[in-house]
Amino acid sequence: MTLRPLTLFAGLYLLVLYAPIVLLPLFAFNEGTVIAFPLQGFTTEWFGALLDTPALHEATLNSLIIAMSTAVFATTLGLFAARAATRYRFPLKGGIVGFIMLPLVLPEVIVAISLLVVLMQVGINPGTWTIILGHTLICTPFSIAILQGSFSNMDKSLEEAAIDLGETPLSTFRLVTLPLVMPGIIASMLICFTISLDEFIIAFFLSGNEPTLPVYLWGQLRFPARLPIIMALGTILVVLSIGLLVIAEAMRRRGLRRAGLEDTGGFL
Amino acid sequence: MAGLAKALRSEAGRGYTLISPALAYALVLLAAPLLTILLFSFWTQSFLTIDRTFTFANYQEALTDPLYRALMQRSLWIAGMVTLVTVVLAFPVAYFISFHVRPDRKSLWLFLITIPFWTSYLIRVFLWRVILAFDGPVNGSLMGLGLIDEPLSWILYNANAVVITLAHAFAPFAILPIFVSLEKIDRSLLEAARDLGESKAMTFLRVTLPLAMPGVLAAVLIVFIPTVGDYVTPRLVGGSGGTMIANMIYAQIFDLNDRPMGATLAVLAMVIVTLVLLWVVTRLRAWLWLAGTSAGAAAVWLVPTVIVAEVAVIWALFTQAPALIGPIPALALLAGLTGALSVAILLRLPKGRFGI
Numbered sequence: 001m002t003l004r005p006l007t008l009f010a011g012l013y014l015l016v017l018y019a020p021i022v023l024l025p026l027f028a029f030n031e032g033t034v035i036a037f038p039l040q041g042f043t044t045e046w047f048g049a050l051l052d053t054p055a056l057h058e059a060t061l062n063s064l065i066i067a068m069s070t071a072v073f074a075t076t077l078g079l080f081a082a083r084a085a086t087r088y089r090f091p092l093k094g095g096i097v098g099f100i101m102l103p104l105v106l107p108e109v110i111v112a113i114s115l116l117v118v119l120m121q122v123g124i125n126p127g128t129w130t131i132i133l134g135h136t137l138i139c140t141p142f143s144i145a146i147l148q149g150s151f152s153n154m155d156k157s158l159e160e161a162a163i164d165l166g167e168t169p170l171s172t173f174r175l176v177t178l179p180l181v182m183p184g185i186i187a188s189m190l191i192c193f194t195i196s197l198d199e200f201i202i203a204f205f206l207s208g209n210e211p212t213l214p215v216y217l218w219g220q221l222r223f224p225a226r227l228p229i230i231m232a233l234g235t236i237l238v239v240l241s242i243g244l245l246v247i248a249e250a251m252r253r254r255g256l257r258r259a260g261l262e263d264t265g266g267f268l
Numbered sequence: 269m270a271g272l273a274k275a276l277r278s279e280a281g282r283g284y285t286l287i288s289p290a291l292a293y294a295l296v297l298l299a300a301p302l303l304t305i306l307l308f309s310f311w312t313q314s315f316l317t318i319d320r321t322f323t324f325a326n327y328q329e330a331l332t333d334p335l336y337r338a339l340m341q342r343s344l345w346i347a348g349m350v351t352l353v354t355v356v357l358a359f360p361v362a363y364f365i366s367f368h369v370r371p372d373r374k375s376l377w378l379f380l381i382t383i384p385f386w387t388s389y390l391i392r393v394f395l396w397r398v399i400l401a402f403d404g405p406v407n408g409s410l411m412g413l414g415l416i417d418e419p420l421s422w423i424l425y426n427a428n429a430v431v432i433t434l435a436h437a438f439a440p441f442a443i444l445p446i447f448v449s450l451e452k453i454d455r456s457l458l459e460a461a462r463d464l465g466e467s468k469a470m471t472f473l474r475v476t477l478p479l480a481m482p483g484v485l486a487a488v489l490i491v492f493i494p495t496v497g498d499y500v501t502p503r504l505v506g507g508s509g510g511t512m513i514a515n516m517i518y519a520q521i522f523d524l525n526d527r528p529m530g531a532t533l534a535v536l537a538m539v540i541v542t543l544v545l546l547w548v549v550t551r552l553r554a555w556l557w558l559a560g561t562s563a564g565a566a567a568v569w570l571v572p573t574v575i576v577a578e579v580a581v582i583w584a585l586f587t588q589a590p591a592l593i594g595p596i597p598a599l600a601l602l603a604g605l606t607g608a609l610s611v612a613i614l615l616r617l618p619k620g621r622f623g624i
Contacts (some may be wrong), residue, residue: 008366013357017439020395023405027398082292088283096287100294105489105540107497109514110534114301117308117527140290149550177421185343196389201499205518220502236393241386249379 018225021238026134028231034224043229046232056233062128063197066212070135070196071189077136078143078188086151093197101141104106111138112205121208139192144193150184150255183255193240213237237265308531318528326532336533339584340540343513346427348497350434354491355484357435361485365443366450378447385440393504396433400424400505421612425507431599433501438494439564441486448475449483478556488548496541513537546608550613551575557617582606 031041049057084090085097103111115134119126154177162172202213207215217233220226273513309326330336365377384392398404403471407419424427431486454478459615461471471598513533520530555571589598 006360006364006368010361013439014380014434017381019399020392020436021384021387023293023395023398024391077290077293080286084283084286088279088286090280090283090524093283093287096291100287100290102294102298105493107494107514107537109497109499109517110305110538111298113517113534114305114531115297116521117531118301118304120527124612128557137293141291144290190554194386196560198386198390201514203501207589214388214390216499217388219322220392221390230394231393236387237308237391241388244385245383245386 001235009021012146016129020027024231024238025093027228027237030231033228040112047229047236048238049229050232053229055211056216059211059213062210063213066128066131066135066203067170067193067196070139073132074139074143074192075147075188077140078147079185081140082144082147082151086148099205101144102139103132104141108201109136112202115202120263122207126206127210130206130208131203131212134206135192135196135199138202139240140194140200141186142191142195146188147181147184153256154180179254180258183258184250187236187255190244190251194244194248198241305531307532308528310533311528313526313528315524326528327536328596330529330532330536331599337590337595339511340464340518342495343537344425344544346430346434346510346512347492349431350438351488351492352497353431353435354438354442355446355487357483358439359446359480362443362446362450366447371604378444381443382440385437390500392437393501395432395569396429396436397424397505400429400432416444416465424505426509427506429505429507430501430512431509433505434495434498437501438491441490445486446480446483447491449480449486453479466622476558476561481552481556485549485552489545491539492544497537505525546610550610551578554613577611578606 026039028046029042029044030039031043032039080101081097085093115130115137116126119130119246126128158176159172162176163169167175171230198216203212203215203229204218211219217254220230242245275477308318310322310324312321312323315487337573347485361381365374369377399406402419402424406423407416410416411419423432457475457479458471462468462476466474496512497514498512499518502510502512502515511542514537517530517533517537518528520533551571551602555575585598585602589601
């Protein structure tokens, strides 16, 4: 390792990046009810308390339904759009794809308020499925970005060979294209699932009286007595999202290996 | 019918067919709602009835009322500081990973940097409240080391806390694009610059940095846009002195029940973001253009100085001029001056080699 100051800086940077996450389990297993130092004894009481909080279970169930639906819808829309963007040339392509990707560069609060105003105007009550609509909108660009990578990494001549050997376009897609982009599809679904599960602003504006997990958490942050339980919940969430990410990363690498490519970096 | 079937089977037809679901979705759930809030911003509301007479009254109020002006000013200031801090701190890390980490370790480093970003945003922000608190680890260790006598009060429940927390939350967003553009740099260019007699520092400033600029610009966009509209962080760590525009939009819709005013603020936020980004792109283009000419060595320092001076003038016009010449003329003057310069840069300078 050359250039010691830079190495040191990068190390410190990582340390600060992880500081909050490292604190989380400390407070989750801490006996004291106040979230502050010094720590007191070890307890798993807060994890036990999670089990008998029905409102939390409802919110979790809501979030899971929303996240799974979003993952499926956004990845389906993304699959078609990414295929169109990588394989076909047509007028206005750049403009159309740019427009679909727009939610990436809009502050989320603007997406949230515009959807809410329209729903109020049309007279639709916000609820679980309106959140799914909003989340699908913001997740589709991520799905397109990931799947565009998978499609452009794929060798076009493989599909042509299948057609030449007598497969129909549909069976070519099923037997050749789909298996090759499958890791991308799984990565896209995992990413969309994670984004939706953690998304707060749109869910907050559109949830009505069916809170998602982040909206429930937000409500609980006001009650100091509930904080250790929140820390325990946070610990579980962090462990889960890291687990999902490791799977998504493994899928992405496997996809690269299948396409016979060098690993060039992470998501995005 | 046959003609239609044929058109659908052509290359363009297939492209349109495949992209139409996503496009239709975005038209119904993005374009239509955005047009709706644009429409709302020209209406007014009293209690529950919406008055649909076309009026600029909301914009007049939003641009002249000191409360709204202060909120927008603060949102811009906080987002600007967050962007600056995030990008300046991220660049060395991206540089380190690209230039000093073994190729087979690079993706591990990137993975480590992205992990914290995928964990619950709410909980990360809340934990900063714990870290920065009176009895938190920062104050605790500083007092333990004897560096301070009493807890620092300027690090929680104000704009500083918002900047620290957001800079932490958006760190990976800044590293990734900068890393990608650094990876693309042909290393032989750097050797060539050294062989031709440039010093190490000037090689960095005139070769590495301009070539990394597309990544830096992407990082600026990715950090600045969401931070301007952030709602959670100001509420959790901002106190009353750290409130931002998104909090006001929420209050207008849910607490004050004034949807047109909320819509107006949202539209204004979008317009301001667009203008700021246009400003960044044009000034960056001027800098890259000058750095590439024979005046390069001087331009490396001259343009940043001019840009800092321009920011100071803009800030003075925004904060001081309203008291002297009234808020609307002050804004017009501001828009005229910076707009003229931007248009001049856009028209006079060609789009550079770096796509900026």
